[in-house]
Amino acid sequence: MNTTHSKFNRGKTTLPEPDAVAHAHSEKVAAHVRRLLDAGGGWLSLHDYMQAVLYAPGLGYYMAGTQKFGEGGDFITASELTPLYAQTWAMPISAALVQAQSFSPSPPTPLPQVERGASNPRPPSTDSPFPPSNPPSALPTPLQTPVGFADTPFEKGARRGQAEAKCSTPSMLELGGGSGLFAAHLLQQLKAMNCLPDRYAILELSPTLRERQRQTLHDKVPDLVSRVEWLERLPDTFHGVVFMNEVLDAIPPRVVERVGDAWYEHGVRLDDGRFIIASQPLSDPALQALAASRFPVRGDYVAELNIAGEALLETLGQRLTSGSTLFIIDYGFERAETLPAQYAGGTLRAYYRHHVLNDPLLWPGLLDITCHVDFVAMAEAAQRGGLALTSFQTQGEFLQKQGILDHLTRIGAPEEAAYLSAAQAVRTLINPEAMGGVFKVVVFRN
């Protein structure tokens, strides 16, 4: 497959058939979707379909026990490729922790609903920790070139000096911790730099992933796991550094289409026992107004509006205290109009065992379904929340500026197997034709 414009996967060609256990699980998820369709009069928006097949408690892709990440899963994220990813992030994160420390906040606010690394898991919450996904009542300001879509503030010279400082007060919050590898490798590196945050909180919706993260941290950094806490919702205020990699793309959007002067929302219905994509006239005037403000002036068009993702960033903006930093990494574009032609029908894609599927409704509950991120919409949302955009770069540019190649040279001699496999991973992370171009790093400050 072409990795330029999509989630990274291995581009395999023969779609493997799920085993009987997986099929049986998928049938349970499909039955759940059929019940929702019945309740909705035979039609379900794609947003509600994705919410069900990805996040229904005990059933959804992220909420049940499939492997998901890595070689044996469905896709590979940056932290699964190589520890050098998190090691490289340690420098800008430590600089941001030092910066937060210099703002010396009032005593740390207790974080809500916390599980400590060593404690027993608590029963899963069915509440979304994210704000409700209602469209904002006021339309966003017109697209502007966001202030400071420029260079990173974490330049090498400053970073080297700052890393020496001991930063103890501020906390780190990771949203959507995946397998826990990023947290483990980052904490290891921050410890080596004498820059451990007092608390490392992970906000993770999935109870099975929370358990996996706990296990990874116990295995890899047993001496640091007591600093880690699991949250079930966003704290009311937060001072420190927030990091999220590939979370926004996993939040279900509303999918809106304009054909001539008519507006539709994409959804799902049953056709001869099979789920199919079906549009319905858009019945939400606020959503239509929002789409109209973002769509090109003329022409038929379809795009995803990630209302819940935008609400998350706006809320984060309101809750981050002065001196805090938010790092967002994801794949997407600066504005919908610049999407390559292959996304004329929208960016919604489904992944299974490193294949991109033509039919995102196949095998409900077994596929990861994602959409590209509209970074301008996200930047505007964060700015509405009070954050300032300080940097927007491709992942390739960012990681190279932060010294990923220096980290690579420390692996060993270039002819050694360890170096060669790390070099291959780094190439994937920074190559504009792989993850280096379509993935962006966006930095916000309060």
Ligand SMILES: C[S@@+](CC[C@H](N)C(=O)[O-])C[C@H]1O[C@@H](n2cnc3c(N)ncnc32)[C@H](O)[C@@H]1O
């Ligand atoms: C594509 S995975 C990325 C995982 C990890 N950040 C990485 O790079 O490997 C998406 C992650 O976001 C989490 N997630 C999705 N929606 C979430 C939400 N509303 N709150 C917290 N975590 C969420 C998923 O459970 C999963 O851990």
